[in-house]
Amino acid sequence: MDKKDRGFVSGVGALASVETNLNAATQAWITSSNLFCKQGIYSMFSPDSDRALESEERDEFGFAGIARKLAPSLIAATGGDGMVIGIEGPWGSGKSTMVNLLRKELLTLNTPNLHIISIAPWLSGDGSSLVRTLIEAMAAVLDTLDEANSKWSRNKKKAIKYGNILRDYAAKTGRGIAPLAKLAGLLLPGASAAGEALDLGAGFLDRFGKAPTDADLKKAISDRLKSLDIRFLVLIDDLDRLEPSQAVEVVRLVRSVADFPKVAYVMCYDRAVLSHALQIGLDVTNGDLFLQKVVQLTFAIPLPEPFDLRLSLRQKAIAIYEEINGRPPSPDELEELRLAIDREGQGLRTPREVKLVLNGIRFAYANLAEQVYFPDICRVNLVKILNPPLYAWLEKYLSLRSVLVTGDAMIDEDERTTLGQELKALLPSDDATSIRSIWSLRRFIPSVRAAEQPKETVFSTESENEKRSISELKRLASSQHYRFYFALTGPKTVLTDAQYQSMIAFAESDLSALKASLIDYIHKPRPLGKSWFEYIVDQFDYSQWQRLSAKQIQGMVLGISDVIVDMLMTAEHARPSMSGIGQKAQDNIRDGLKRLRHLDSEIMAATLGSLWNETRSLGWLIGELYRTELQYHGRIGDRPQAEHLRALTDEQVDAAKPLLERRLADPATRLELRDTPHLPYFLFGWMDMSGKDAPVEWVSEYTKEDANFVKFLLQMRSWSMSDRVYYPLRKSSISYFLDWDETRARLDRLEAAEISGAMATDIAEIRQAIEQGKEPGD
Structure with missing residues (x-):
């Protein structure tokens, strides 16, 4: 080691160095510092220790010239x-x-x-x-x-x-x-x-x-x-x-x-x-x-020349990407990275800030390359260093948006207003080109927008293309991936990428394994709100279906359709409700069929053949899915829908009817239908498809025994809510299938027989349901 480089005190000329007189703590610090620099312990992969430079080899900003x-x-x-x-x-x-x-x-x-x-x-x-x-x-x-x-x-x-x-x-x-x-x-x-x-x-x-x-x-x-x-x-x-x-x-x-x-x-x-x-x-x-x-x-100390800090950050960020991924960024990634650094990097003022941003990128991206979008990990680290309050706001907002997207929670107006007020205070500029404007976030957080009312600045609607792109690229705004950017691990309330990919792989090649996996998700506990199966159904909107191949769509449609009956039979879904899982499933299955119909006609035909002939959820299929198509085609009701909203063609609707009626005529199937979840939906769907005679005959046969009669009345209760949830039994619903007066008289006879046990309890519930379902004139 040269005397000139050896410490805090140096003499020039004939005078000896006096560095040995320095205190021990200072000397120890010098020694460790010199060792670090001389050994060259540095790589793009390792965090920068932020030590001052000792030589001009790594001097990017002209300090050596100034010296x-x-x-x-x-x-x-x-x-x-x-x-x-x-x-x-x-x-x-x-x-x-x-x-x-x-x-x-x-x-x-x-x-x-x-x-x-x-x-x-x-x-x-x-x-x-x-x-x-x-x-x-x-x-x-x-x-x-x-x-x-x-x-x-x-x-x-x-x-x-x-x-x-x-x-x-x-x-x-x-x-x-x-x-x-x-x-x-x-x-x-x-x-x-x-x-x-x-x-x-x-x-x-x-x-x-x-x-x-x-x-x-x-x-x-x-x-x-x-x-x-x-x-x-x-x-x-x-x-x-x-x-x-x-x-x-x-x-x-x-x-x-x-x-x-x-x-x-x-x-x-x-x-x-x-x-x-x-x-x-x-x-x-x-x-x-x-x-x-x-x-x-x-x-x-002079400020770096314009763009020097951002250019340095961009160059080193790209080097980190290449070192971890073994390839350069794609043109789209490069352009998005340029935009991120040019906009969010406008606030960079010192070389240290560049180092801190790069350290954040290195620390997170090395283990998260498969779970995050590189330009967004650069963005969030720029925000973290240059605008910590905005970083904290983003973490809170995206966590709330995640449970909103998954349907696990609602955001009330007061909370929306508070979030909007905080955002407007953090980004007060009306200039869309300013990093102090809400518009600066919209490129990577599409659910925010500039608005007069604070509550309207947050949780705004997103297009299907935005949703699909955000999820596919694993961007910061993705409800499945946002938490990786803040906590290095994914949200507990969403499927991991590995779980999702496994499910999609089953959909493409092993339908039995997919059904078994979906049934497991029905019963597997989930940390918050609905079951895992409900979460999966909710996620499969049209943008999600667009990500899948024809074979993958076919597998998911058949898998969800087959096991929905298992979901409807669980305790929390045994009774129908507004916007229940049955309706959500039919909405999403119809989106899948719409996509498949335009993607591959042959696979679409094969999928429909399996649906009509094989699915276990026959009551749901007729009462929810097929009945909705009858309404959209104008076969029932008075509100036909435009062709692009229909999942099936007229020919496909017509072809389904004889296949479904043949299944309903099978004695074994007719017996199984007694345990159909949400029986009223099925019976009215059957009536809309085939007319009144067949379902009335089935009800008459089903209710011959007193126990089945009581069970049928319990099954026919509907759902309503005011101060609490009610399950009323309405005359208008029963009268389609049984004579109302005779029904009440039969209940009287059963009560007069002084029955006890479960049947007595059930009849008491029915009496209460009749009172709750009374309408004017009853």
Whole structure:
């Protein structure tokens, strides 16, 4: 290791390095820092430790050039009566890098008799050790000169040892330091701690005829420095990290205690931070004005040239992508990355911010490459560093939107208003091109928009194409993937990508395995709200179907259609309700069939053949799916729908009827239909398809036995809600299949027979349901 590179204190010329006099903590820090830099422990894959640069090889922003221009001026400043120079810049702007490159340039210039002393107040501890560190470095230089002069002195005992005068001065002026006699044992290994005075030389003491004061010592030191052909340049970094009391001590040191001729100080700090610290530490009204009294010359770290920071970020982000993925980004990814960095990166001000953003990207993306969209992981880390309140808002908003999309929760108007107000406060600009505008979010969060009313700025509708693209690319706004961007793991209330892909693979090649998997999802506990099966049904809107091949659509349509009966038979879905799972399933299956109909006519025909002939959910198929198609085609009701809203063609509707009626005529099937979930839907669907006679005949046969009669009445209850949920039994529903008066008379006879047990309880429920279902005129 070259002496020039070895530490915080270096001498140029014949003078020996005095770095060994620095305190142990500082030396340990230097050692670890140098090892890190010299070993080159750095890669795009590893987080950047944010250490200041030691050489110009990785200098992206021109600090080395500035150091070359600045170094001669600093050397010149050491030739006068003393000067304090401030290198100013905000945290992260590169001040420490500038100091390192300045030190290297100063050493390269090889100025005779210039001694460079670097001290780190943030690491040195209290004020006394700071004074001691500086003075001891200067004293070592004077020791060398004193030793050279003493060789030619005739009276060596009378020779003045100015190195010891400096040490004495340090002992007297270092606040909180031990008495001189005790300090002697610390600074001079040969001196005892029993009260021996430092050997200053009789000539010095004779000059005063008394014990010298602090002022006497300082004047003697100043006179000596003026007479010598030596100069000192003291580099002090990280002043803006100090506590107020420590900042005051540094200012005291450079302006009063060690204000010597031929000594120039270079202090590095954030002006606003250091001024505030002085204001508190000195209890003055204006710390900035006080700082002006101390610093005679300032140099501000220049801002990087326009786009330099964003270009640096883009270049290194692409390198991270290539290292992790083994390939360059696609043209679409590159364009989206450019847009993300150009917009969200407008707020970048310092190289440190670039490092922090890149560290966030490295840390997350290495393990999440398969779960996130790279431009969005760059976006969210830019927002995290440059606008932390917006980052927190996004995390909260996307978590709420996730449960809204999955149908597990509702967002009330007050909450929408609060979220909207927060967003408008965070992004108040009306200029769509500004990063302070809500429109800046809409490119990657499509559910937000600029609006007059706060509640209308959030949870707005998204197009089918937006939904599909967001989900396919695993973008930040995807309800399946958003949480990876914030928590490195996916939401617990959605299927993982692996689970989803497994299900789709079964749909394409193993229908039995798919059905078994779906039945498992019916019964598998889910952390929030609905079952996993309901979640799956909800997710399969038209945009989701568009992501699948014809074979995959066929498998999902047949799988969901076959097992929906198992879902309808669970306790929570045994009774019909508005917008229940049966209706949701038919809506989504119809979307799948619409997509399949235009994608592959042959697979569509095969799918319909399996539906009409094989599905176990026959009651749902007739009462929900087929009945809706009859309505859309105008076969029943008076509201036919446009052709593009229909899942089936007229020919397909006609072809289904005989196949379904043949199944209904089978005795075994007719017996199984007694346990059909949501029986009214099935019976009215059957009636709409085949007329009244067949279902009335089936009901008559079914209700011959009293137990079945009671069961039938319970099954025919409908659903309503006001202050609570009711299950009324209406005359209008029963009268299609049974005579109402005879039905009530039969109930009377059963009650008169003084039946007990479950049937008595069921009849009591029916009586209550009849009362709840009464209509005017009943």
